[in-house]
Amino acid sequence: MKTDQFRSGTNFILVAPQSDRTPVCMRFALLASAVSKSFVPTKTLRRLHLSSASSSPMAASEESLRLALAEKQATVDAQAEAVRALKARPGAVKPEIDAAVECLKALKVEAGAAARQLQAAVSRNGNASAACSREAFRQAVVNTLERRLFYIPSFKIYRGVAGLYDYGPPGCAVKSNVLTFWRQHFVLEENMLEVDCPCVTPEVVLKASGHVDKFTDLMVKDEKTGTCYRADHLLKDYCKQKLEKDLALSAEQAAELKHVLAMLDDFSAEELGAKLKDYGITAPDTKNTLSDPYPFNLMFQTSIGPSGILPGYMRPETAQGIFVNFKDLYYYNGNKLPFAAAQIGQAFRNEISPRQGLLRVREFTLAEIEHFVDPEDKSHSKFIDVANLEFLMFPRREQMAGESAIPIILGEAVSKGIVNNETLGYFIGRVYLFLTRLGIDKERLRFRQHLPNEMAHYAADCWDAEIECSYGWIECVGIADRSAYDLRAHSKLVIVPSKKELGLSFKGNQKMVVEALEAMNEKEALEMKASLESKGEVEFYVCTLGKAVVITKKMVAISIEKKKEHQRVFTPSVIEPSFGIGRIIYCLFEHSFYTRPSKSVEEQLNVFRFPPLVAPIKCTVFPLIKTAKFDDVAKIIAKSLTAAGVSHIIDITGTSIGKRYARTDEIGVPFAVTVDSTDSVTIRERDSKEQIRVSIDEVASVVKEVADGQSTWSDITGRYPAHVAAQSNEE
Amino acid sequence: MKTDQFRSGTNFILVAPQSDRTPVCMRFALLASAVSKSFVPTKTLRRLHLSSASSSPMAASEESLRLALAEKQATVDAQAEAVRALKARPGAVKPEIDAAVECLKALKVEAGAAARQLQAAVSRNGNASAACSREAFRQAVVNTLERRLFYIPSFKIYRGVAGLYDYGPPGCAVKSNVLTFWRQHFVLEENMLEVDCPCVTPEVVLKASGHVDKFTDLMVKDEKTGTCYRADHLLKDYCKQKLEKDLALSAEQAAELKHVLAMLDDFSAEELGAKLKDYGITAPDTKNTLSDPYPFNLMFQTSIGPSGILPGYMRPETAQGIFVNFKDLYYYNGNKLPFAAAQIGQAFRNEISPRQGLLRVREFTLAEIEHFVDPEDKSHSKFIDVANLEFLMFPRREQMAGESAIPIILGEAVSKGIVNNETLGYFIGRVYLFLTRLGIDKERLRFRQHLPNEMAHYAADCWDAEIECSYGWIECVGIADRSAYDLRAHSKLVIVPSKKELGLSFKGNQKMVVEALEAMNEKEALEMKASLESKGEVEFYVCTLGKAVVITKKMVAISIEKKKEHQRVFTPSVIEPSFGIGRIIYCLFEHSFYTRPSKSVEEQLNVFRFPPLVAPIKCTVFPLIKTAKFDDVAKIIAKSLTAAGVSHIIDITGTSIGKRYARTDEIGVPFAVTVDSTDSVTIRERDSKEQIRVSIDEVASVVKEVADGQSTWSDITGRYPAHVAAQSNEE
Known part of the structure; x- marks a missing residue:
C-alpha cells in the first residue's frame, strides 16, 4: 500500500499474523535463496517475508501432497471411466464390474485420505489450530475490554461508525497514564521542546509534505451499488480463501496465488486491476462487477473559513506541526543543534474499510519526536546510558538470511554499524525502556530494521519496534533517521x-x-x-x-530560503521516533491479560497484570462487611489516599470480598485495602494474592510507595506481617 | 448570535470590553428603568447590559453636549449665511462686514470648543484612555507570549490561518499542567468516569443534538469578490465607528445606533439585513454591495469513509460523546445516580472571521463534565466542603437592578435560592477553587447568573465563571443545570x-x-x-x-425507548460544567504578567508570576561563573531534580546571572538554583527575589517541596539562611 510505504516513520504497517517466528524464517531462508535478485526486486522482499512463501519446507510437503492428491484423483477418474466403459460394454460380466467398482471405491478412499492429508497440511501451514487459540484468546481479551468499558465502539446507539472507538473510564485512565509517562520519559527527561498544533491543516502544508498527492490506498467500487472496497483486501481474501479451501488447486496455481499474496503491496493500480479481472473477483456482497482500482486519498477533507475556497484536511500525522515551526524552535534552542521537539495529538486517516479493532482506526493518538541533528555528527552524549541494554533485534542481515531476531547489546549494534548512528541507537534504547516499563513483554518485543527498499529513498536507517499480539507482529513505534527530507519539504x-x-x-x-x-x-x-x-x-x-x-x-x-549556521549551509537531519499510542495500549492489554481458576471450577477469572504505572486505578478500598464503623475507616483511608494523590475507588457494596477482588482484578487494580478492623487493615497484591497487615495511619503512604514505583511489592512484604487467613476469601 | 445562545453551557460569550464595573452597572440601572418590559423583550436585557446604554448619566451629558454643539453649529451656519448676504449686498460697508466676520470667527471658536467637549465626552464614555492602556498592556503580554513561544500563529511559514494557534514549548507545558490539575481536581477527586471519544462525528449524532440545524452565525458576502463577513460584526463596527467619529450625529441618531448595538445579538437575518441596507453598509475592503445575511453552519464538515455518502463533522463540543454513552456509563456506575462523566478533548468551530487572538479560535481544547442526577434530588453530599467559600457572584437580581457583582457565601446563595440547587452550587465552588489555585485573580473573577431569557428554555439555572482581562469579562467556564434536554435528544x-x-x-x-x-x-x-x-x-x-x-x-x-429506574420513568437531569481551557490559559497569562524595573532605567523586565502548579518549568540551574567544577555541581543537581520529578533547565551560558534570572522570570520559572560553591548553593524565588542558602544534598528535595505545593516559600525561608549578597546580581 502506498499509504504504508509513504512515511516509514509514522505509519504502522500491520504484519500478517504468524504464530511463531522460526518456520517463517525457515521458509524465508529457502525463499531468499530461491528468488534471485534479478527475478524479484528487493523491494518486495519484506512482503515475501511477511506472507507465507511457496518454497518453504512445509509448503514443499504441501506441494507434494497436492501432487499426490492430483495423481490419486486422476487414478480415480481413470478407474471411474473404466467402470463406466465396462458397464456400457455389451456382455460385461457382473463379477468383473463389481471388482472394478471395488477398486474404484478403494481408490476413492485413498484419494479421500490424500485430500485429508492435504487439508491438514494446509491448515498446519496456516497454523489453523494456533490461529484458533489466538482467536479465542483475543476474544477473551476483547470481551473483557468491552464489558468493562476499556473501550466502546463509538456512536453505538446510532449503530456506530467503523474504525472509531471511545475509551471508556478504565481505558481512558490507562491512556492518560501512558501519555503522562511518555511525557516524563521523553519530553521532561530529555528536555524536548513540546508543541501542540491544531488538527485542522491547510492544504498548502500537506501539499508540501507530499500527503495531498501520495497519501492514498487503491480502491474499487461495486459498479451498481457504489460500495467501496480496498482493492488489495479483495485480492488477498480471494487468494487466501482459494489456498485454504480449494483442494483441487494444482501446485502451480497454489504457487501463483502465494506469489500474488507476497507481491500484493507492490502492485500498481493496473496490476491489481488485471489480477482482479483474471480471477473474476466481484463485489463480495452483491457479486456485481467492480470498477478498476483507483487511488483514494486517506485524509479527511474539509474547508477552512466560510468562503469554501481554502481547502484543509485533518492532519494525518502530528510531525508536520513540528517541521513548519522548525525555525522558531531552533531559535528557541539558542540556534544550537541537536535538539528535539515533540508532539502528542490526534491524527486522522479515512481508511477505506477499517479492520482489526483498535489496530487500524480512523482517528488515533500519535506521539512523535523530531530530533534535529547535524548530519555530520550524529553522536549522542547520553548513548552510554543505554549502551549496555540487550534485547531482541532483527537486523537486515538476519532477515535476508532467513534467521530469527536475536538478542544484541545495543552498544555493539552501533559500534558494528548494524544501527547507523548513536542518536538512532539512543532512541531505540529509550523506546525499549519505555515499552518494557509500561508492561510490554520483552520476549514479544523486537526491533526490526527496514530492508533497504522498504525505506524511503532519503532515509538513512529505520527500525520498527514491533510487538507480537494475536494479530501477529505489529509495528507500534517507528524510529527513522529521515535525513533532511522533511525540513527541505518546508524550506521557505x-x-x-x-x-x-x-x-x-x-x-x-x-x-x-x-x-x-x-x-x-x-x-x-x-x-x-x-x-x-x-x-x-x-x-x-x-x-x-x-x-x-x-x-x-x-x-x-x-x-x-536556505538555513545557515556558521557559514556552513546545511539542512539538519531528522531522527523521528513515532509512537502509535492506541496500538501500544492494545498490545499492552493483550500482554497484561491472563485468567486464573475461580472457586467454582468451570469459571475462569480475568486479570490484567498492569504495572502500577499504567493501572487505571491504583487501589481499591473494601470494608470487609457492611458496618458503619468499617465504612468510616474506609472513608478515612480514601481521604488519605486522595491527599497522597493515589487514585482509588471505594466499594461498600455488600458483595463477598472474593467477588470484589475479582471485579477489580479484571480492570487491573494492583492493590486492594480491606478494612477488617478499626486499627489495621490488609493490603492485597493482585497477582500474587499475598496480603500484608498495615496500620490505618500507614496505609496511604505504603500504597503510594508501591503505586509510585519507589518500592516493589516484595520490598514491602518484608516490612509488614503477612495476613494469611483472608486468602480463603478469594473466589 | 445563534451560536452563542445555542448551548449556554459550552460556548463562551465574549463580553464587550468594560474597564470598570461600576459605570456599566449605573448605566444599566438607568437603562433598566428606562426600558419597560413591554418595550424591550427581557431576552435582550443582557445585551443591553453589555453594550453602552443611551440613557446613562454619562450618555446624558453626552446628549446635552451633542445638542449644544448642534445649536452652536446652527448659529455658525446662520452667521456665515449672514456674512455671505452682507458681502453680496451692494454698498455694504467694510466695517460692518469685518464685524460680522469677527462674530463668525468667534462663533466658530465656540463651536470648536463644543466639538472638543463632545469628543472628550464620547471618548470618556468609551473609556478611550483606559482602552488605550488596556491595549498597551495586552500588547506587552502578547509580545512576550509570542517572543517566548508560549504560542505561535499556526502555519506561519505558509502565511498562517486565522483562528489557529500552536502552543510552543512553555505554552504547551502550561496547558499540560492545567489539564493535569483539572484531571486531579475533578476526575480523580470526584471519581468521575472519564471518556475519550473521537472528534470525527457522524451527522446523525449532531442532527439529534440540534447542531446541524441550529449551530449557525449570520453571514454576508461581498457580491463581487465573494469575501465573507459576519453580518453582526459589520453592523457593530459601523455603529461604533459612527458613534465615536461622527460628531454631527443628532442625539436621536446616536440613541438609535446605541439601541442597535444593544439589540445586535437578537436580530433575525431579516432585521440584520434591513439595518445593513438602511445604513448603506458595504463590504469593508471593496465597498461592493453585500448579499442578504444567511445562516452559516460553524461546524467543519467532512465525509466519513470512501463512499462520500456518510457526512460527518468535527465535533463542536465534547459533551455529545458522553451523552451517547450514557447508558453504558450508567451501567458502569452500577445503575446508580448521581454520577459524573468527564471528557477533555479538541473541539472545532469554523468561525466566519475569528478575532481576539486566543479567545476566539477555530480549534480549541474543551474539558467538560456531565453530572447526571435525579431531577427530584439535586442535593450533594460534599456541598458542605465548599459552603463556606465567599466570592464575587453576580445574580440575576443584581444585574436587573443594575448593581455590581457582590461577595456572597456560597452556602447562603444556595439556602436563599439564588443558586438553584446544591449540586450546581457544589460545582460553582469547585470551579472557583480550580481557577484561583491556577492563579486567576479573585478580584477579577465573578460568577454571573444567566438572565431568564439568556438560557435555553429547558435549562433550570446557569452560571458563567467570567474572568476579566484586557478584552473585558470573558466567559471561561459555563456551569449549567440543563435539565434533561441532552439525554432526551439521544433517547433511543x-x-x-x-x-x-x-x-x-x-x-x-x-x-x-x-x-x-x-x-x-x-x-x-x-x-x-x-x-x-x-x-x-x-x-x-x-x-x-x-x-x-x-x-x-x-x-x-x-x-x-424510555429509561426506567425502580419503575419510576424519568430522564436524569444533567449539570454541565464546561471549561474553555484556552480561554482560561489566556486569562491566566494576563493575570500573571507584570513588569518591574531593570538596572537600566529605561528597560522594564517582564515576569509571569505563575504558581508552581502551572509554571512551565519549576526550576532553573545556573552555575554562577563558567568553570568545570560549578558545571559539574549543576549537573549533579540536575540529575537529582530529574530523579525527584522536578522539571528544570540548566543554563551554562556565560551570560550574567541577572540576565539569566530575567530570561527565566519571563517564562515564569518560580525557582532558580545558582551554583556559587561546591558544597552549597542558593535558591532564589522569582517574585520576592529572596534567596536562601541550601546544601547540595538538600536542593532537590527543597525545590520539590515548594514546587509541589507541600510548602510555601515562606515556610521554607525560615528553615534556611538567607543569602543577601547576590541580590545585587539582579538586573
Missing part, C-alpha cells in the same frame, strides 16, 4: 508576484493569478523558475479561471 | 422500516427510502408517527430521490 519557498505587472496584463483576473502563483508548491515553483530563466515565459494554468495564462519573468520572483 | 429513537412493504411500493428506490426514513431525527420521526396514527399515511420528501413519496402505516414502525 518565497514567491513574490508583481501585482503591478500582473494587473497590467490580467486586469480583473489579477487576483486569481496572484493566488494561483502563491499556491504553487516547491516543485511547481522551481519548474516555473527554471522555465522563466531559460525561456523568459511560461504557460500557467489557473484553475479558478479555468484556463492557462502566460507568465513572464517580470511577473513573479521565485526563490528558496 | 427506534425506526424500523418494513423493507418488504417498501420494496413492493418503491422497487429500485427502496434503499433510498429506507435510508431517508432511518435518517430522520426525533422531531421528524415523532411528527411522522403522529401523522401516520391520525391519517394513516404521510408525504415524505426523500432528498436522494429529489421527490416526495407517500409513506403508509405498514411501511415503518417508530418508537422511543
Whole structure:
C-alpha cells in the first residue's frame, strides 16, 4: 500500500499474523535463496517475508501432497471411466464390474485420505489450530475490554461508525497514564521542546509534505451499488480463501496465488486491476462487477473559513506541526543543534474499510519526536546510558538470511554499524525502556530494521519496534533517521508576484493569478523558475479561471530560503521516533491479560497484570462487611489516599470480598485495602494474592510507595506481617 | 448570535470590553428603568447590559453636549449665511462686514470648543484612555507570549490561518499542567468516569443534538469578490465607528445606533439585513454591495469513509460523546445516580472571521463534565466542603437592578435560592477553587447568573465563571443545570422500516427510502408517527430521490425507548460544567504578567508570576561563573531534580546571572538554583527575589517541596539562611 510505504516513520504497517517466528524464517531462508535478485526486486522482499512463501519446507510437503492428491484423483477418474466403459460394454460380466467398482471405491478412499492429508497440511501451514487459540484468546481479551468499558465502539446507539472507538473510564485512565509517562520519559527527561498544533491543516502544508498527492490506498467500487472496497483486501481474501479451501488447486496455481499474496503491496493500480479481472473477483456482497482500482486519498477533507475556497484536511500525522515551526524552535534552542521537539495529538486517516479493532482506526493518538541533528555528527552524549541494554533485534542481515531476531547489546549494534548512528541507537534504547516499563513483554518485543527498499529513498536507517499480539507482529513505534527530507519539504519557498505587472496584463483576473502563483508548491515553483530563466515565459494554468495564462519573468520572483549556521549551509537531519499510542495500549492489554481458576471450577477469572504505572486505578478500598464503623475507616483511608494523590475507588457494596477482588482484578487494580478492623487493615497484591497487615495511619503512604514505583511489592512484604487467613476469601 | 445562545453551557460569550464595573452597572440601572418590559423583550436585557446604554448619566451629558454643539453649529451656519448676504449686498460697508466676520470667527471658536467637549465626552464614555492602556498592556503580554513561544500563529511559514494557534514549548507545558490539575481536581477527586471519544462525528449524532440545524452565525458576502463577513460584526463596527467619529450625529441618531448595538445579538437575518441596507453598509475592503445575511453552519464538515455518502463533522463540543454513552456509563456506575462523566478533548468551530487572538479560535481544547442526577434530588453530599467559600457572584437580581457583582457565601446563595440547587452550587465552588489555585485573580473573577431569557428554555439555572482581562469579562467556564434536554435528544429513537412493504411500493428506490426514513431525527420521526396514527399515511420528501413519496402505516414502525429506574420513568437531569481551557490559559497569562524595573532605567523586565502548579518549568540551574567544577555541581543537581520529578533547565551560558534570572522570570520559572560553591548553593524565588542558602544534598528535595505545593516559600525561608549578597546580581 502506498499509504504504508509513504512515511516509514509514522505509519504502522500491520504484519500478517504468524504464530511463531522460526518456520517463517525457515521458509524465508529457502525463499531468499530461491528468488534471485534479478527475478524479484528487493523491494518486495519484506512482503515475501511477511506472507507465507511457496518454497518453504512445509509448503514443499504441501506441494507434494497436492501432487499426490492430483495423481490419486486422476487414478480415480481413470478407474471411474473404466467402470463406466465396462458397464456400457455389451456382455460385461457382473463379477468383473463389481471388482472394478471395488477398486474404484478403494481408490476413492485413498484419494479421500490424500485430500485429508492435504487439508491438514494446509491448515498446519496456516497454523489453523494456533490461529484458533489466538482467536479465542483475543476474544477473551476483547470481551473483557468491552464489558468493562476499556473501550466502546463509538456512536453505538446510532449503530456506530467503523474504525472509531471511545475509551471508556478504565481505558481512558490507562491512556492518560501512558501519555503522562511518555511525557516524563521523553519530553521532561530529555528536555524536548513540546508543541501542540491544531488538527485542522491547510492544504498548502500537506501539499508540501507530499500527503495531498501520495497519501492514498487503491480502491474499487461495486459498479451498481457504489460500495467501496480496498482493492488489495479483495485480492488477498480471494487468494487466501482459494489456498485454504480449494483442494483441487494444482501446485502451480497454489504457487501463483502465494506469489500474488507476497507481491500484493507492490502492485500498481493496473496490476491489481488485471489480477482482479483474471480471477473474476466481484463485489463480495452483491457479486456485481467492480470498477478498476483507483487511488483514494486517506485524509479527511474539509474547508477552512466560510468562503469554501481554502481547502484543509485533518492532519494525518502530528510531525508536520513540528517541521513548519522548525525555525522558531531552533531559535528557541539558542540556534544550537541537536535538539528535539515533540508532539502528542490526534491524527486522522479515512481508511477505506477499517479492520482489526483498535489496530487500524480512523482517528488515533500519535506521539512523535523530531530530533534535529547535524548530519555530520550524529553522536549522542547520553548513548552510554543505554549502551549496555540487550534485547531482541532483527537486523537486515538476519532477515535476508532467513534467521530469527536475536538478542544484541545495543552498544555493539552501533559500534558494528548494524544501527547507523548513536542518536538512532539512543532512541531505540529509550523506546525499549519505555515499552518494557509500561508492561510490554520483552520476549514479544523486537526491533526490526527496514530492508533497504522498504525505506524511503532519503532515509538513512529505520527500525520498527514491533510487538507480537494475536494479530501477529505489529509495528507500534517507528524510529527513522529521515535525513533532511522533511525540513527541505518546508524550506521557505518565497514567491513574490508583481501585482503591478500582473494587473497590467490580467486586469480583473489579477487576483486569481496572484493566488494561483502563491499556491504553487516547491516543485511547481522551481519548474516555473527554471522555465522563466531559460525561456523568459511560461504557460500557467489557473484553475479558478479555468484556463492557462502566460507568465513572464517580470511577473513573479521565485526563490528558496536556505538555513545557515556558521557559514556552513546545511539542512539538519531528522531522527523521528513515532509512537502509535492506541496500538501500544492494545498490545499492552493483550500482554497484561491472563485468567486464573475461580472457586467454582468451570469459571475462569480475568486479570490484567498492569504495572502500577499504567493501572487505571491504583487501589481499591473494601470494608470487609457492611458496618458503619468499617465504612468510616474506609472513608478515612480514601481521604488519605486522595491527599497522597493515589487514585482509588471505594466499594461498600455488600458483595463477598472474593467477588470484589475479582471485579477489580479484571480492570487491573494492583492493590486492594480491606478494612477488617478499626486499627489495621490488609493490603492485597493482585497477582500474587499475598496480603500484608498495615496500620490505618500507614496505609496511604505504603500504597503510594508501591503505586509510585519507589518500592516493589516484595520490598514491602518484608516490612509488614503477612495476613494469611483472608486468602480463603478469594473466589 | 445563534451560536452563542445555542448551548449556554459550552460556548463562551465574549463580553464587550468594560474597564470598570461600576459605570456599566449605573448605566444599566438607568437603562433598566428606562426600558419597560413591554418595550424591550427581557431576552435582550443582557445585551443591553453589555453594550453602552443611551440613557446613562454619562450618555446624558453626552446628549446635552451633542445638542449644544448642534445649536452652536446652527448659529455658525446662520452667521456665515449672514456674512455671505452682507458681502453680496451692494454698498455694504467694510466695517460692518469685518464685524460680522469677527462674530463668525468667534462663533466658530465656540463651536470648536463644543466639538472638543463632545469628543472628550464620547471618548470618556468609551473609556478611550483606559482602552488605550488596556491595549498597551495586552500588547506587552502578547509580545512576550509570542517572543517566548508560549504560542505561535499556526502555519506561519505558509502565511498562517486565522483562528489557529500552536502552543510552543512553555505554552504547551502550561496547558499540560492545567489539564493535569483539572484531571486531579475533578476526575480523580470526584471519581468521575472519564471518556475519550473521537472528534470525527457522524451527522446523525449532531442532527439529534440540534447542531446541524441550529449551530449557525449570520453571514454576508461581498457580491463581487465573494469575501465573507459576519453580518453582526459589520453592523457593530459601523455603529461604533459612527458613534465615536461622527460628531454631527443628532442625539436621536446616536440613541438609535446605541439601541442597535444593544439589540445586535437578537436580530433575525431579516432585521440584520434591513439595518445593513438602511445604513448603506458595504463590504469593508471593496465597498461592493453585500448579499442578504444567511445562516452559516460553524461546524467543519467532512465525509466519513470512501463512499462520500456518510457526512460527518468535527465535533463542536465534547459533551455529545458522553451523552451517547450514557447508558453504558450508567451501567458502569452500577445503575446508580448521581454520577459524573468527564471528557477533555479538541473541539472545532469554523468561525466566519475569528478575532481576539486566543479567545476566539477555530480549534480549541474543551474539558467538560456531565453530572447526571435525579431531577427530584439535586442535593450533594460534599456541598458542605465548599459552603463556606465567599466570592464575587453576580445574580440575576443584581444585574436587573443594575448593581455590581457582590461577595456572597456560597452556602447562603444556595439556602436563599439564588443558586438553584446544591449540586450546581457544589460545582460553582469547585470551579472557583480550580481557577484561583491556577492563579486567576479573585478580584477579577465573578460568577454571573444567566438572565431568564439568556438560557435555553429547558435549562433550570446557569452560571458563567467570567474572568476579566484586557478584552473585558470573558466567559471561561459555563456551569449549567440543563435539565434533561441532552439525554432526551439521544433517547433511543427506534425506526424500523418494513423493507418488504417498501420494496413492493418503491422497487429500485427502496434503499433510498429506507435510508431517508432511518435518517430522520426525533422531531421528524415523532411528527411522522403522529401523522401516520391520525391519517394513516404521510408525504415524505426523500432528498436522494429529489421527490416526495407517500409513506403508509405498514411501511415503518417508530418508537422511543424510555429509561426506567425502580419503575419510576424519568430522564436524569444533567449539570454541565464546561471549561474553555484556552480561554482560561489566556486569562491566566494576563493575570500573571507584570513588569518591574531593570538596572537600566529605561528597560522594564517582564515576569509571569505563575504558581508552581502551572509554571512551565519549576526550576532553573545556573552555575554562577563558567568553570568545570560549578558545571559539574549543576549537573549533579540536575540529575537529582530529574530523579525527584522536578522539571528544570540548566543554563551554562556565560551570560550574567541577572540576565539569566530575567530570561527565566519571563517564562515564569518560580525557582532558580545558582551554583556559587561546591558544597552549597542558593535558591532564589522569582517574585520576592529572596534567596536562601541550601546544601547540595538538600536542593532537590527543597525545590520539590515548594514546587509541589507541600510548602510555601515562606515556610521554607525560615528553615534556611538567607543569602543577601547576590541580590545585587539582579538586573
